Amino acid sequence: MLSVAKPRICIVNPFEHGGGAEYQIEQLIDALARSDEYEIHYLTHFVDERERNRTYQVSRIGSGGPIPRFGYLMEARSLYRKLRDIDPCIIYQRVACAYTGICAFYSRRHATPLLWHVAHDTEVTRQSLDRARNIVRLRLEKWAVEFGAKHATRIVVQTRHQAHLLQTNYARAADAVVANFHPPAAEAIDKSGPLTVIWIANLKPWKQPEVFVRLANSLSSCSEVRFVIVGAPAATSGSWQLALMQGIHNAPNLQYLGQKSHTEVNELLARAHIFVNTSVHEGFPNTFIQAWLRDVVVVSLQVDPDQILERRGVGIVAHSESGLVAAVRGLIDNPDVRAAYLERGRVHAIEHHSLRNADELVGLLRAYRREPSR
Numbered sequence: 001m002l003s004v005a006k007p008r009i010c011i012v013n014p015f016e017h018g019g020g021a022e023y024q025i026e027q028l029i030d031a032l033a034r035s036d037e038y039e040i041h042y043l044t045h046f047v048d049e050r051e052r053n054r055t056y057q058v059s060r061i062g063s064g065g066p067i068p069r070f071g072y073l074m075e076a077r078s079l080y081r082k083l084r085d086i087d088p089c090i091i092y093q094r095v096a097c098a099y100t101g102i103c104a105f106y107s108r109r110h111a112t113p114l115l116w117h118v119a120h121d122t123e124v125t126r127q128s129l130d131r132a133r134n135i136v137r138l139r140l141e142k143w144a145v146e147f148g149a150k151h152a153t154r155i156v157v158q159t160r161h162q163a164h165l166l167q168t169n170y171a172r173a174a175d176a177v178v179a180n181f182h183p184p185a186a187e188a189i190d191k192s193g194p195l196t197v198i199w200i201a202n203l204k205p206w207k208q209p210e211v212f213v214r215l216a217n218s219l220s221s222c223s224e225v226r227f228v229i230v231g232a233p234a235a236t237s238g239s240w241q242l243a244l245m246q247g248i249h250n251a252p253n254l255q256y257l258g259q260k261s262h263t264e265v266n267e268l269l270a271r272a273h274i275f276v277n278t279s280v281h282e283g284f285p286n287t288f289i290q291a292w293l294r295d296v297v298v299v300s301l302q303v304d305p306d307q308i309l310e311r312r313g314v315g316i317v318a319h320s321e322s323g324l325v326a327a328v329r330g331l332i333d334n335p336d337v338r339a340a341y342l343e344r345g346r347v348h349a350i351e352h353h354s355l356r357n358a359d360e361l362v363g364l365l366r367a368y369r370r371e372p373s374r
Contacts, residue, residue: 005039006037006038006039007037007038007039007088007089007090007369008038008039008040008041008086008087008088008089009032009038009039009040009041009088009089009090009091009092009365009369010041010042010043010083010086010088010090010091010092011025011028011029011040011041011042011043011056011091011092011093011094012043012044012061012079012083012091012092012093012094012099012103013025013042013043013044013093013094013095013099014044014045014046014067014072014095014097014099015044015045015046015095016042016044016046016047016048016058017046017048017050018046019202019286020119020180020283020285020286020287021094021095021119021283023262023286024094024119024180024181024286025042025094027181027182027183027355027358028092028358028361028362029042029055029056030055030358031355031358031359031361031362032362032365033055033056035362037366038089039057040055040056040057041056041057041058041059041086041088042056042057042058042059043058043059043061043079043082043083043086044058044059044060044061045060045061045062045064045067045072045075047060047064059082061075061078061079061082061099062074062075062078062079063078069134069137070134070136070137070140071097071098071134071137071138071140071141072097072098072099072102072141072144073098073101073102073140073141073144075098075099075102076098076102076105079099079102079103079106080102080105080106083103083106083110083112084106084110087110088112089112089113089369090112090113090114090115090365090368090369091103091106091107091112091113091114091115092115092117092365093114093115093116093117093148093152094116094117094119095119095120096116096118096119096120096123096145096148096149097141097144097145098140098141098144098145099144100116100144100145100147100148100149100152101143101144101145101146101147101148102144103116103148103152104116104147104148104150104151104152105147105151107151107152107153108151113153113154113368113369113370113371114148114151114152114153114154115152115153115154115155115156115364115365115368116148116149116152116154116155116156117155117156117157117178117361118155118156118157118158118162118166118174118283119158119283120281120282120283121161121162121165121281121282121283122281123145123149123283124149124157124162124165124166124169124170125165125169126142126169146170149166149169149170149172150170150172153368153371154175154176154364154368154371155172155174155175156174156175156176156177156178156361156364157174157176157177157178158177158178158179158180158283158284158305159177159179159283159284159305159306160177160306161305161306162174162177162283163177175364175368176360176364178357178360178361178364179284179352179353179357180284180286180289180353180357181353181354181355181356181357181358181361182286182289182290182293182349182353182354182355183355184293184350184354185266185270185293185294186266187266187267187269187270187294188270189270189294189295190270190271191271191273191295193271194224194225194226195224195225195226195273195274195332196225196226196227196228196271196272196273196274197215197216197219197225197226197227197228197272197273197274197275197276197328197332198227198228198229198230198268198269198272198274198275198276198296199212199227199228199229199230199231199275199276199277199278200229200230200231200265200268200269200275200287201231201277201279201287202231202232202234202259203229203231203232203233203234203241203244204234205240206279206280206281207231207278207279207280208278208279208280208301209229209231209244209278210243210244210247211278211301211321211324212227212229212276212278213229213244213247213248213251213254214321215227215276215321215324215325215328216251216253216254217251218325219253219325219328219329219332220251220252220253222253222329222332223253225253225332226253226255227251227253227254227255228254228255228256228257228268228272229248229254229255229256229257230257230258230259230260230265230268231258231259232258232259233245233258233259265287265290266290266294269290269291269294269296270294272291272294272296273296273297273331273338274296274297274299274328274331274332274338275287275288275291275296275297275298275299276299276300276301276324276328277298277299277300277301277303278300278301278324279301279302279303280302281303282303282305283305284305285303285305288315289349289353291345292314292342292345292346292348292349292353293346293349293350295342295345295346296342296345297315297316297331297338297341297342297345298314298315298316298341298345299315299316299318299324299327299328299331300315300316300317300318301317301318301319301320301321301324302317302318302319303317304317308348312344312348313340313341313344314341314344314345314348315341315345316331316341
């Protein structure tokens with residue numbers, strides 16, 4: 001008996017490994033593999049060269065190495081050809097860049113549905129995430145993203161706020177709101193060690209790790225409290241990076257652990273007590289969910305997607321650096337208050353950020369693959 005070929009799904013993203021968006025793709029791929037409906041292809045510029053078990057076929061976009069000087073639009077021919085060779089029944093694209101527009105162009109030419117999944121608030125605004133790059137590159141990338149926003153067959157967002165931004169800036173209604181998803185915590189939760197305040201993100205200016213350094217200095221009198229920074233250093237050793245590393249070195253109560261794997265980060269959170277986010281903006285931080293699932297109180301300088309922290313009482317929004325110091329000091333001094341926050345946070349994460357959301361996304365892909373492109 002001849003076997004019937006499975007329909008092909010193509011996932012397109014600049015990186016195969018890295019931050020929260022790549023982790024969400026990993027969880028989606030696991031859900032797709034469980035459904036056993038598709039032949040899964042992953043197109044990416046940066047292939048993970050580490051040994052790993054794959055349930056999908058991975059192909060490199062472009063010639064590898066650094067991002068082209070004028071951005072991912074320079075790889076339009078490579079990406080287009082690979083999509084044409086694979087001939088997918090649907091394309092899933094995450095992390096807005098020129099790939100978003102290229103996929104939308106292919107989608108229109110070949111009547112192949114494109115589901116664009118918004119990963120960050122700036123993807124559905126007119127601003128760019130990183131203003132320090134080559135201005136020509138920035139404009140080319142943003143132009144391609146805007147083309148994708150206008151012509152993607154379907155658009156899924158993480159929050160209602162992103163849906164509002166999409167409607168306001170691109171006159172598009174989001175087709176679904178699917179919150180980020182995580183498996184249950186597998187680590188043993190152990191809070192018996194020193195009270196630990198932790199910051200986790202790659203060291204980038206818009207993540208503002210220097211605010212956490214100042215927080216540690218402001219609370220240096222709390223001699224029994226550990227402050228920990230986890231994250232990959234900045235790609236360049238400019239003045240901002242040098243000043244940051246000097247500030248970390250000069251803080252006697254602050255430890256920098258460098259880049260850690262997702263598993264190692266979860267193990268650190270299982271022993272931590274307070275997680276601090278200092279970003280200017282985000283999508284929906286995966287670290288919020290990781291912290292909630294491991295009984296860590298979330299304190300955010302200003303990021304609060306859909307006002308969930310304040311509305312549901314699952315974290316604290318400080319609104320200022322002085323407010324951040326006061327909030328963290330209050331949690332250090334009041335274990336009962338910490339206990340109330342972490343209980344609400346754990347329940348919220350289990351109810352709203354489980355792998356059921358991954359299954360919902362698989363269902364949307366199943367439904368959308370039968371629709372004509374825009």
